Amino acid sequence: MTTPRARVPARARHRRSRTALATGIPLAVVAAGVLGYGTFYGGQQQASAATAPAWATAAADGFASVNALGQNGTYGGRDGQTVTVRTQADLEKYATASEPYVIVVAGTITMSPVGKEIKVQSDKTIVGSGTSGHIVGGGFFVGQGVHNVILRNLTIRDAYQGVWNDKEHDYDAVQMDGAHHVWIDHNDLRHMADGLIDSRKDTTYLTVSWNKLSQDNKAFGIGWTENTTADITIHHNWIRETEQRNPSTDNVAHAHLYNNYLEDEPGTTITSSYGNYARGATSMLLENSWFQGVNNPVIRDTTATLRQRGNVFSGTSGRNESGGSGTAWDPRTYYPYTADPAANVPSLVKSGAGPRSSIGTTATPLTAAATTLTVAKDGTGQYKTVQAAVNAVPANNAARVVIAVKPGTYRETVKVPANKPHVTIQGTGAGRKDTVIVYNNASGTQKPDGSGTYGTGGSATVAVEADDFQARNLTIGNDFDEAAHQDIAQQAVALRTAADKVFLDSVIVEGDQDTLLLDTASKDKLGRVYMTNSYVIGNVDFIFGRATAIIDRSVITLKKRWNGTSAGYVTAPSTAAGRRGILIANSTVTGDVSDRSFYLGRPWHAGGDATLDPQTTVRNTTLSAAIRTAPWTDMSGFSWKDDRFAEYRNTGAGSGSASGDRPQLTDAQAADQEVADWLAGWTPSAS
Incomplete structure (x- = not known):
């Protein structure tokens, strides 16, 4: 949309006459209560x-x-x-x-x-x-x-x-x-x-x-x-x-x-x-x-x-x-x-400001009351490590378990297995930076037992395989030292999700290459992830995977490489055909890197799988000058033009008008690519 620059009149006017009217026509999240429905009336x-x-x-x-x-x-x-x-x-x-x-x-x-x-x-x-x-x-x-x-x-x-x-x-x-x-x-x-x-x-x-x-x-x-x-x-x-x-x-x-x-x-x-x-x-x-x-x-x-x-x-x-x-x-x-x-x-x-996930929704009670487990590295909680608290969650638990982690830096890896759903890991400090879970494994890091290297997925500091997982008010990082280990594979995941209904609220996910892996339990399974009010930091393919993932009202921060150069890719989706991929909406992409040095994304056909149909949509987002004027590129012999990459009404110095190298959604197409379309009937809410 091109609009003229406005001039300020000596006295701006806003009165107008009409011949007829169209006819027929403090920051606190309000907690959703339990709504006991009665009978149906008029189909509602x-x-x-x-x-x-x-x-x-x-x-x-x-x-x-x-x-x-x-x-x-x-x-x-x-x-x-x-x-x-x-x-x-x-x-x-x-x-x-x-x-x-x-x-x-x-x-x-x-x-x-x-x-x-x-x-x-x-x-x-x-x-x-x-x-x-x-x-x-x-x-x-x-x-x-x-x-x-x-x-x-x-x-x-x-x-x-x-x-x-x-x-x-x-x-x-x-x-x-x-x-x-x-x-x-x-x-x-x-x-x-x-x-x-x-x-x-x-x-x-x-x-x-x-x-x-x-x-x-x-x-x-x-x-x-x-x-x-x-x-x-x-x-x-x-x-x-x-x-x-x-x-x-x-x-x-x-x-x-x-x-x-x-x-x-x-x-x-x-x-x-x-x-x-x-x-x-x-x-x-x-x-x-x-x-x-x-x-x-x-x-x-x-x-x-x-x-x-x-x-x-x-x-x-x-x-x-x-x-x-x-x-x-x-x-x-x-x-x-x-x-x-x-x-x-x-x-x-x-x-x-704007719509909240917890307003207008009803909470479905689990079969038992929620349980809170406390973690404190100084011994003042029930557990000294986050993984110990996860281990204490009963298998196939039916109720929400909140793992409340006191401020501090927890140098450990954490895995929430598939048989432990309804887990929340929540920092109890005043802000996201007060509680940090961090480790430094990379894809090429040798396992202690000598059985080989971790691989990309195995390098994750926090790995989530359980449905209905939530994380809030904390930082998850991977501080692998790329400069000191140029002889091994550099992918180093901070957070890996391979589950459905994952809600990430007010978190920081920080790394370099392959920071945030948004995956599914298998190629044929749906894995929805909703991230809001958060930060993702990295440089190469640092938001990637096959999940149906939304990054909403968040900040994506671009980092320089280990040698001080600026070059990278924000997303690398590996979406299965017929599914939705990565949606970045109502957010900001910024960072202290060189102008026109980062791509918004490239298609990851994992394992050379030509049946995949990678998708990234970036809409209503502020893009800094770091984004290239042709923001999409090919990967491993696969052309981005054969997959699904588009923008809609982005702003900022890194935005641009429609061209063959910069597809823009029409209004009609954009109406089918809203956050609600990605959520597909799921309403993330704190619980």
Whole structure:
């Protein structure tokens, strides 16, 4: 997509007239509770409020929590039944009903006609099931007098009609006209034809929190009347690669904006016109937010009142304004809140905004309560090594076993065998780097018993062969010294998975060549891996294997070789035909290496197997200048062009337009290559 650079007008405008509306139309993961379903009703699963999980009974914070206009806070459809929908017809049926409902969107719903906005009625919660709830090509309309509505954990995307500043198609993700008590939370809103969020016609008691707003000309517009009655809270949102209305607040009585992260990435065709804008008679309090590279980060009309405190401006330019004659006000007069320090905002918001795997899902209880085993190298736990704790897990265990590993460096190899499912290895330190499991075997390392070398798979520091494995809040590394051992095979795996439903959350996987081996138990078996909020570090084929693997919202760090040179390959998939391979989504590829020195991938036909169909898709990801302009290459006599390698809407200095050497997915193809498609009905959640 090529778009013109924006210019800042002396007074940017966002009012517009319409002849008609489209019709028919703190970082904490909310733990999923156990939902005991009752009978089936209308083909949909039902549950009473008494058995509902925490996310189904959650209530809004901010102004949406205030008792006013006959409505006591915003809690959506928690007093009604819970229904699961997978079609547009069912979504419309329950969203437009007069009764309260919690409506779980479990899959991708493509709207017809394009641009349709479903008219949501009062007392509704519409929530995505984990990361699988997608609304494509349309959105929601919350009309006059409609109240007590929650739109949560959804991805609403791709109504874009090919015109950047589109004046013809009024296709918003969420539009509100005269509504009150609405909570928009943990959504991913992007690439629509008009605005992502429009709060119009005195919509009030609105909270917008923990959302990602991106890839759109207009992010979030508020106003469209001369009245000054609206009260709005906007916090912990990640607004990136949007040109205007970030947000623009027109005639808002109390606009409380805090802990938002506004980001304009350098080197892209999208350039911000302005950041936060207080218009008309707005009274805005703007605090503890971070502005990165934004032009005109804070602007106000002379008639508006705008007070700033604790904000950070990095690489910004142009207008940065505050002041006004209006009366100062304190949000705590209306509701309690605690603002995070501005220095923490980028990491908090980037890791916490958008859909969460634990919202909108139900936990299936195992046959027994979870067990926790503690590991501490100083002897203060039950075990001194991680492997000793794994050995203590009963064979064919039916319940979750959490191996809680205290901070420290554990120099050992760990294997979780196939007959020990439901194991979690979790560091108990304050961060990923506090608990480290590391060893230094390589493919060419001789085994102690003299039976030969380990081989690539056998070199792994941690090997996972059991289904439903989880790892979180720790580092897994292989520190094999390549420079000292140039005489043997260099592949040195940090983590090998050969199982299904492997969930890697908030981990670092670090090595050089062949760092992360994502495999399956056998060629004919499915092996799904979901990695999020994590780091992978390496240089040659360092994300590889035949698993159906997603690396989502993570950082891939490129390393120089042992001799200081820059050259490498990020992925080497060996996907079986008919399966999905490696998906890198919503992430960042970076590192202290030379420009144009790394390929995104090459096809690994393991053992020369010509029946394999390797796949890597890299989408919605920021690529540094280290990525080659022709980012794919051949391997061992097999051409990458005969396999499945593609990109979609990547950004950054290493991104590029479509060519014969750089395939790009069409919008239609991309709609079939989302995270939910890779998960194939599995919703990863902490347990």
